[in-house]
Amino acid sequence: MRNSKLPSTFRNDAILLGALVLAAVILFCTPFFFGKEGRFVVIEENGREIGRFSITDEVTEEIRTGQGYNTLVIRGGAAWIESADCRDKICIHRGSIRNAGETIVCLPHRLVITVTEGEER
């Protein structure tokens, strides 16, 4: 069996792990990932926008995609998926989203629901 040489110190490892943790902290602090007040709920299928609501609306909408349906509910400034016929139900377990940048993904249906702070279009 090959005998792999182990470095005698943890110096390289300490530098590497420190850099990675620092990178993680910086990522968490990046403005792009900050939870700003959301304004719109944008629905995308295959990367194409297929619908948009204001986060203040009261909506119960059945979104039909080529693969199945997801029932989107918007109430009290939050949006969530109430029911869906996908297999894993990850979109339902995701719970509600309200801040800009938060996302619900239903991968089997190629569906992404995002809260944006974006402009009126």
Next chain:
Amino acid sequence: MSGKRLAYLASFLGLAMILSYVESLIPFFGLVPGMKAGLANLVTVFLLYRFRTAEAFLVSLVRVALSALLFGTLFSFLFSVTGFLLSFFGMLLMKKSERFRSISVSVIGGVLHNMAQIALAVILLGSGAIAYYIPVLFAAGILSGAIVGLIAAFLIRKIPIRL
């Protein structure tokens, strides 16, 4: 390959399958199908240090394919295999450099695994929206890689298999 060697590799495959099964019972983040705590990577890291590269690769690849077949979906297979390939080659490079200990190798594996999965999700969905999860997945990769790495380092030290 000797019979003894084959028997060892088969038992490690079995062990990796059990770990895969255990982690399929733990809903970790549930963000992306196929996203796991990375327990099975323990076997991959161990094999990288105690067996040949090709053997570590094959056992791990078969584990990924079989556990997707048994506990997952086509989607989870795509995600697992993408994450596995990038993390395996990242770990291999780290190890071959001989500048890092197994904990760093494992942490790099965990981070690359998660970053590969998020990249695949962005490509599949054609939407950058899930990039929102990068910080969480990045940190989760470090954490799970560190835990796996600590256990692996212990096993590598305690089990000096000679074949």
